[in-house]
Amino acid sequence: MTSPHRTPDWLLERIALGELPPGELAAARARLAEEPDGLARLAALEADSRATLETLPPARVAREVEARAARPDAARPFFRRSPAWGLVPALAVAALFVVLRPSGQVETGVAPGNGPEVTRIKGLAPRLVVHRQAAAARPERLADGAAAAAGDVVQVGYVAAGREYGVIVSLDGNGAVTLHAPEEGAQAMPLAPSGTHALPRAYELDDAPYFERFIFVSAHAPFDVAVVLAAAQALSGKPDASSAPLVLPGNLTQVSLTLEKQE
Amino acid sequence: MSIDVEAYYRRYGPQVLRRCRFLLRDEEKAVDAMHDVFVQLLRYQGALKDAAPSSLLHRIATTVCLNKLRGAKRRPEDREDELVLQIASAEDTESRAAARGLLDRLFGRVPASSQDIAVLHLVDGMTLEETAREVGLSVSGVRKRLRALSAVLQELELEAA
Numbered sequence: 001m002t003s004p005h006r007t008p009d010w011l012l013e014r015i016a017l018g019e020l021p022p023g024e025l026a027a028a029r030a031r032l033a034e035e036p037d038g039l040a041r042l043a044a045l046e047a048d049s050r051a052t053l054e055t056l057p058p059a060r061v062a063r064e065v066e067a068r069a070a071r072p073d074a075a076r077p078f079f080r081r082s083p084a085w086g087l088v089p090a091l092a093v094a095a096l097f098v099v100l101r102p103s104g105q106v107e108t109g110v111a112p113g114n115g116p117e118v119t120r121i122k123g124l125a126p127r128l129v130v131h132r133q134a135a136a137a138r139p140e141r142l143a144d145g146a147a148a149a150a151g152d153v154v155q156v157g158y159v160a161a162g163r164e165y166g167v168i169v170s171l172d173g174n175g176a177v178t179l180h181a182p183e184e185g186a187q188a189m190p191l192a193p194s195g196t197h198a199l200p201r202a203y204e205l206d207d208a209p210y211f212e213r214f215i216f217v218s219a220h221a222p223f224d225v226a227v228v229l230a231a232a233q234a235l236s237g238k239p240d241a242s243s244a245p246l247v248l249p250g251n252l253t254q255v256s257l258t259l260e261k262q263e
Numbered sequence: 264m265s266i267d268v269e270a271y272y273r274r275y276g277p278q279v280l281r282r283c284r285f286l287l288r289d290e291e292k293a294v295d296a297m298h299d300v301f302v303q304l305l306r307y308q309g310a311l312k313d314a315a316p317s318s319l320l321h322r323i324a325t326t327v328c329l330n331k332l333r334g335a336k337r338r339p340e341d342r343e344d345e346l347v348l349q350i351a352s353a354e355d356t357e358s359r360a361a362a363r364g365l366l367d368r369l370f371g372r373v374p375a376s377s378q379d380i381a382v383l384h385l386v387d388g389m390t391l392e393e394t395a396r397e398v399g400l401s402v403s404g405v406r407k408r409l410r411a412l413s414a415v416l417q418e419l420e421l422e423a424a
Contacts, residue, residue, distance in 0.1 A: 061276060
């Protein structure tokens, strides 16, 4: 539930849009400014809006909306996928533990079309996909903020959403920075443009406390791994390392997923 | 009222997408639902007289997502997620004719569903007064509607006890 001492998300949206009666808007802005993270939340929301409009351009969305509206049934069934995961048993190493997988390709998909004239929007922002090897046969998808523990074997994957180059790093509660992809070379790895793709190795979490945070940095053009590593090193060990964005050039998109470490 | 979908999306699309993400917890489904929200606006623009589009779109997104969650099998990831699922799956006779009811509710021909109200109040943290204003009902009307979801509310009362 929303804390009464924190501006709720719905009100933050109205503040950002300025869609409140003038007196209420002024009061809401004043309350927000007094909250410890109030203005930072507003800035993050505005940054997210800019990123959404970049990832899902208005003209393209409008075309898709108009195409859907022209169909007799406005609601379209979801396109369902069935990932096929193949984590193999782990072998211990010092910190993050490496597991070889037979294939980095997990899934690709194209939404079923409703006629040749319809251009289906993939409609995805770049994102991380993390699964934990479970006792059961099917790995468990981990959401941002999920609890994890030392010894958990996790498989990291990405959705490029049209980005062509990427780097995946992680930060942990000990301040350690780990490069997950690319495995070698000074340049960001070429990305598969669509579908969800797992990295060729899975990892066993070590006993670093507090958190393990994976960050996926991507772009449409090649870039240096060193840029991302330097930004990660600069953030590591800071109080907000589990949540703050990396300081990166404007042409780079970043998304992160943090696992909360349990004792 | 004529709608320029591109202009509406440019201003309200990110808000709608965040709302869908919050309720659906799945990026692909959220993007899909976001498009459907704007489809509702486009197809029924003739009936749109809302002076506060952000409020209307918030409600449309809530309703669209609840309709998509109904019957969906998900593992709740946190208490808010569980609460949304409880509300979405609760018996709400007003919402059974989801498609017709959705459009009627959106354009004010009948009051908002109890499920929409429950999400606004219980999940979004709106006060009864804010919820009432959001859906155009009196506070007592909102209370009455919330009682319609007795199973969910009883469970919440047991948790709070």
